[in-house]
Amino acid sequence: MVVVNWLQVLFNSAVTGSLYLLAAVGLTLTYGLTRFPNFAHAEFMALGAYAGYTIAEQLKLGFPYSFIAAFISSAALGAASYLLVFRPLTHRGATIIHLMVASIGLDFFVRHLIKQVWGGEQLSFRMVWPYFDVGPVRITGLWVALILSAIVMVGVMHIVLTRTRLGKAIRASANNPDLAMASGVDVEKIALVVWIVGAALAGVGGLFRAADTRLVPLIGWEILLPAFAVVILGGIGSFYGALIAAYVIGLAENFGVVFLVMFKLSTDYKFAIAFLILILTLILKPSGFGRLFGEGGKVV
Amino acid sequence: MSTILKAVDVVAGYGKLVVVHKVTVELKKNEIVVIVGPNGSGKSTLIKSILGFSKLFDGKILYENQDITGLRTDRLIRMGIGYVPQINNVFTNLTVEENLEIGAYPKKDKNEVKASISEVYDMFPVLRQKKNERAGNLSGGERQILALGRVMVLKPKILLFDEPTASLSPIAASQVLSYIREICDSGISVLMAEQNARKGLAVSDRGYILVDGRCVKEGSSKEILEDKEIGKLYLGLKA
Numbered sequence: 001m002v003v004v005n006w007l008q009v010l011f012n013s014a015v016t017g018s019l020y021l022l023a024a025v026g027l028t029l030t031y032g033l034t035r036f037p038n039f040a041h042a043e044f045m046a047l048g049a050y051a052g053y054t055i056a057e058q059l060k061l062g063f064p065y066s067f068i069a070a071f072i073s074s075a076a077l078g079a080a081s082y083l084l085v086f087r088p089l090t091h092r093g094a095t096i097i098h099l100m101v102a103s104i105g106l107d108f109f110v111r112h113l114i115k116q117v118w119g120g121e122q123l124s125f126r127m128v129w130p131y132f133d134v135g136p137v138r139i140t141g142l143w144v145a146l147i148l149s150a151i152v153m154v155g156v157m158h159i160v161l162t163r164t165r166l167g168k169a170i171r172a173s174a175n176n177p178d179l180a181m182a183s184g185v186d187v188e189k190i191a192l193v194v195w196i197v198g199a200a201l202a203g204v205g206g207l208f209r210a211a212d213t214r215l216v217p218l219i220g221w222e223i224l225l226p227a228f229a230v231v232i233l234g235g236i237g238s239f240y241g242a243l244i245a246a247y248v249i250g251l252a253e254n255f256g257v258v259f260l261v262m263f264k265l266s267t268d269y270k271f272a273i274a275f276l277i278l279i280l281t282l283i284l285k286p287s288g289f290g291r292l293f294g295e296g297g298k299v300v
Numbered sequence: 301m302s303t304i305l306k307a308v309d310v311v312a313g314y315g316k317l318v319v320v321h322k323v324t325v326e327l328k329k330n331e332i333v334v335i336v337g338p339n340g341s342g343k344s345t346l347i348k349s350i351l352g353f354s355k356l357f358d359g360k361i362l363y364e365n366q367d368i369t370g371l372r373t374d375r376l377i378r379m380g381i382g383y384v385p386q387i388n389n390v391f392t393n394l395t396v397e398e399n400l401e402i403g404a405y406p407k408k409d410k411n412e413v414k415a416s417i418s419e420v421y422d423m424f425p426v427l428r429q430k431k432n433e434r435a436g437n438l439s440g441g442e443r444q445i446l447a448l449g450r451v452m453v454l455k456p457k458i459l460l461f462d463e464p465t466a467s468l469s470p471i472a473a474s475q476v477l478s479y480i481r482e483i484c485d486s487g488i489s490v491l492m493a494e495q496n497a498r499k500g501l502a503v504s505d506r507g508y509i510l511v512d513g514r515c516v517k518e519g520s521s522k523e524i525l526e527d528k529e530i531g532k533l534y535l536g537l538k539a
């Protein structure tokens with residue numbers, strides 16, 4: 001009989017959910033504004049992780065600095081991707097398929113650049129995190145930092161989206177880009193801002209994942225599938241939908257692993273859980289949680 | 301009266317498809333001009349070509365004696381051109397008030413935005429009542445008024461309105477048209493497209509009849525309404 005520490009599983013779900021949320025927010029928001037699934041998003045996560053590694057482990061500057069480095073380097077990559085690849089393609093009339101394939105190409109390109117710089121070997125963070133126990137739950141400083149980052153991100157995004165001129169323009173542009181233009185909004189400028197912020201958050205997500213596990217060039221792809229599952233379960237383009245979906249998938253994955261162990265199945269199947277949720281959503285309710293937040297689920 | 305907007309020899313369409321063939325329309329100050337014609341005749345395409353939402357293959361757009369051909373949409377809006385599209389003309393995920401705030405986007409001063417929204421509420425009281433309602437939940441008539449309000453917050457010099465009465469009840473349609481009359485009387489020139497030829501011509505000063513992307517008749521609205529031949533041939537009007 002396996003003894004399960006359910007509270008620990010619950011806490012781990014919050015950790016996983018926070019990671020997926022940071023990874024998915026940019027993916028869903030850029031979809032809302034540019035209308036294609038960006039596979040190169042995986043490398044926004046990877047670059048953040050590697051940049052953070054260099055700062056923390058090679059330059060020994062400490063985690064806060066590697067956090068900033070992840071944020072900035074991925075933001076820059078996001079801006080470059082939009083300005084140099086996707087915006088010019090859109091101007092030339094590229095369809096969703098063209099853009100999607102281009103994003104896969106960009107992903108390969110960036111991943112190989114990363115390999116050139118950091119090598120293909122597995123790297124790991126040596127940094128030791130303080131830990132403490134709350135009742136039966138073991139908590140590390142890294143996990144606290146991850147959950148706090150997600151909470152702060154949600155708070156800031158919520159205020160920006162509902163209270164500011166920029167945020168309202170983001171929601172309007174995602175809902176109806178032509179009408180936004182016909183209201184005097186420079187929709188491409190708004191899209192650029194969203195690409196930058198979304199990529200930066202993905203970079204931070206990648207860094208947390210790397211610090212928690214290890215660092216390999218495919219690290220972004222490992223998170224990309226669950227991130228897409230979050231986007232789809234949350235309703236494509238919906239920020240609040242993604243918020244709920246990230247934690248739902250976090251719970252499903254962590255409790256799923258417990259059941260895999262109970263039924264003596266390989267825990268490798270845990271990677272299939274997000275995939276299963278993705279497929280089930282598409283079959284049963286393609287709009288995901290999006291409709292909870294109004295017509296068409298476009299409540300970014 | 302002086303001309304405020306003139307679209308000259310417009311050839312417009314989508315991709316490689318030409319929909320509008322060499323059509324010229326003119327809007328003078330303080331006028332309401334209507335473009336009528338059957339479904340698919342190119343009314344929307346013509347209006348969209350002025351704003352850059354359809355492809356302008358040939359021709360010129362003049363506004364206040366400037367050539368504005370090919371300028372970016374958001375710049376045209378800032379120059380005083382208001383546009384209400386035929387479909388998807390409100391932000392369904394935003395509240396009524398947020399729709400008006402986006403309408404006022406080019407204004408940066410918060411108090412100025414508030415003041416102009418409050419003026420729009422005075423003009424259209426129903427919007428004040430529903431200011432916190434999500435636009436997607438409004439009735440068809442309320443939506444159309446919101447679409448108009450969104451443009452009016454900027455006090456444009458001209459209003460391009462595509463199908464003000466489309467799919468509205470007769471009462472809601474008359475209400476929207478009487479608003480358009482008021483707007484014109486307040487000094488804003490209006491160019492609109494209308495499928496309902498009789499109603500459209502009744503409130504306007506001049507009209508153009510578009511058939512298969514070509515202008516088959518232009519003149520004063522009264523003259524067009526009284527021409528039984530034209531009415532029967534192109535507009536489905538009974539004598």
Ligand SMILES: Nc1ncnc2c1ncn2[C@@H]1O[C@H](COP(=O)(O)OP(=O)(O)OP(=O)(O)O)[C@@H](O)[C@H]1O
Nearest residue numbers: 314317319338339340341342343344345346386495
């Ligand atoms: N986005 C588009 N892409 C390709 N063709 C289009 C597009 N929009 C309209 N068309 C075509 O252009 C032609 C004219 O359409 P348009 O919308 O201008 O007509 P309309 O006179 O406004 O009709 P309605 O009275 O139904 O609004 C139609 O044949 C239509 O199929």
Ligand SMILES: [Mg+2]
Nearest residue numbers: 343344386493
């Ligand atoms: Mg039309």
